Amino acid sequence: MSNTLFIGLGRMGRPMARHISRHFPTVVHDILRENIDLAVEDSEAAPLYELNDIGVVDTMILMLPTSTHVESILVDSGLLEKLKPGALVIDMGSSVPDSTRKLAAKAVERGIDYVDAPVSGGVAKATSGELAILVGGEPRAVERARPYLEAVGKEIVVVGGNGAGHAAKAINNLVSATNLAVATEALIRGRAAGIAPERMIAVLNTSTGMSQASQVKFPNHILTETYASNFAYDLMLKDLGIAMGIETPNGATPVTQASYELLSRVRELLGEYPDHTEITRAYERYFNTPII
Known part of the structure; x- marks a missing residue:
C-alpha cells in the first residue's frame, strides 16, 4: 500500500490534500497544529504532528511558500535522508528553479525521484480539483507523479526537466x-x-x-x-x-x-x-x- 505524506496545509494545500486523500492513504503535516486538525476534519487524511514520526513514506508532496521552506524541510530537518530509495518527492509550491535542480540532484543520489509541479488556478481551482499543473522532471519520475497530479489537476503540462516547472x-x-x-x-x-x-x-x-x-x-x-x-x-x-x-x-x-x-x-x-x-x-x- 502506498503511503503519502502531504506537507503544507495553507489555503491551497488543504483542499489539495483533501483530493489526494480520496485516492491515496495520506497523512498530513503543517507547522501549525490547527491547520492539521482542519485538514483532517475536512478529508480522509490522518494527522502527523511530528515529522520525526513519519515512518515509511513512499510519496512526499510539498505545498510550501518558498524554496527556503522546502530546503528547510528536506535538508535542514533531514527529511530527505529519512526517505527510502525508490520514494518520490513532488514539490507543488513555487520554488526557485536553481534550488529545485540542486534538491533533485541530492534526491537522485539517494535513489529518490523528484518532480516539480507548481500549480495555477488559485483557491477556487484547488477546491474543485481543477488546477493547471506545470511539471518538470525526468520522464519516469513524471509518470510516477501523474496519478497524484491528476487527483488535483485538470490540465497537466510537462515543460521539461527538473526546475522547468518552477x-x-x-x-x-x-x-x-x-x-x-x-x-x-x-x-x-x-x-x-x-x-x-x-x-x-x-x-x-x-x-x-x-x-x-x-x-x-x-x-x-x-x-x-x-x-x-x-x-x-x-x-x-x-x-x-x-x-x-x-x-x-x-x-x-x-x-x-x-x-x-x-x-x-x-x-x-x-x-x-x-x-x-x-x-x-x-x-x-x-x-x-x-x-x-
Missing part, C-alpha cells in the same frame, strides 16, 4: 501580473477619455485586449473593491523575482522588467498582507489618480 510557473505569474498592471493603466486612460471603469473592462472583454485579469480579477475583486482573490501581493512579487532572476540574452524583456520594478516600488504604499489584486490601489496612491 520556471514556467514564475514566468506565467510575471505575465499575469503584467496583464493586471496593463489593464489598470487601461482604466486610467479610459477614465481620462470619459469611459467608466466597468465599461472599459467590458471593452477589453469583448475585444482583443481580453485577459484573465479583465475577465476574472477586475469583475470579481477590483471593481467590487473586495480585493479577495486569496493570492498575496508578496507571493506575487516573490514569483516575479524568480522569473526576473532567469537570465535572458542582452536584457531582452524590457516590458516585464518595467512592470516588475514598478510593482516592487509601489508595494510600500499598501498595508500588511495585501491581496495581489490591490495593484490597482497601489496605482491610485502612487500616481494620485482615481481608477475605480
Whole structure:
C-alpha cells in the first residue's frame, strides 16, 4: 500500500490534500497544529504532528511558500535522508528553479525521484480539483507523479526537466501580473477619455485586449473593491523575482522588467498582507489618480 505524506496545509494545500486523500492513504503535516486538525476534519487524511514520526513514506508532496521552506524541510530537518530509495518527492509550491535542480540532484543520489509541479488556478481551482499543473522532471519520475497530479489537476503540462516547472510557473505569474498592471493603466486612460471603469473592462472583454485579469480579477475583486482573490501581493512579487532572476540574452524583456520594478516600488504604499489584486490601489496612491 502506498503511503503519502502531504506537507503544507495553507489555503491551497488543504483542499489539495483533501483530493489526494480520496485516492491515496495520506497523512498530513503543517507547522501549525490547527491547520492539521482542519485538514483532517475536512478529508480522509490522518494527522502527523511530528515529522520525526513519519515512518515509511513512499510519496512526499510539498505545498510550501518558498524554496527556503522546502530546503528547510528536506535538508535542514533531514527529511530527505529519512526517505527510502525508490520514494518520490513532488514539490507543488513555487520554488526557485536553481534550488529545485540542486534538491533533485541530492534526491537522485539517494535513489529518490523528484518532480516539480507548481500549480495555477488559485483557491477556487484547488477546491474543485481543477488546477493547471506545470511539471518538470525526468520522464519516469513524471509518470510516477501523474496519478497524484491528476487527483488535483485538470490540465497537466510537462515543460521539461527538473526546475522547468518552477520556471514556467514564475514566468506565467510575471505575465499575469503584467496583464493586471496593463489593464489598470487601461482604466486610467479610459477614465481620462470619459469611459467608466466597468465599461472599459467590458471593452477589453469583448475585444482583443481580453485577459484573465479583465475577465476574472477586475469583475470579481477590483471593481467590487473586495480585493479577495486569496493570492498575496508578496507571493506575487516573490514569483516575479524568480522569473526576473532567469537570465535572458542582452536584457531582452524590457516590458516585464518595467512592470516588475514598478510593482516592487509601489508595494510600500499598501498595508500588511495585501491581496495581489490591490495593484490597482497601489496605482491610485502612487500616481494620485482615481481608477475605480
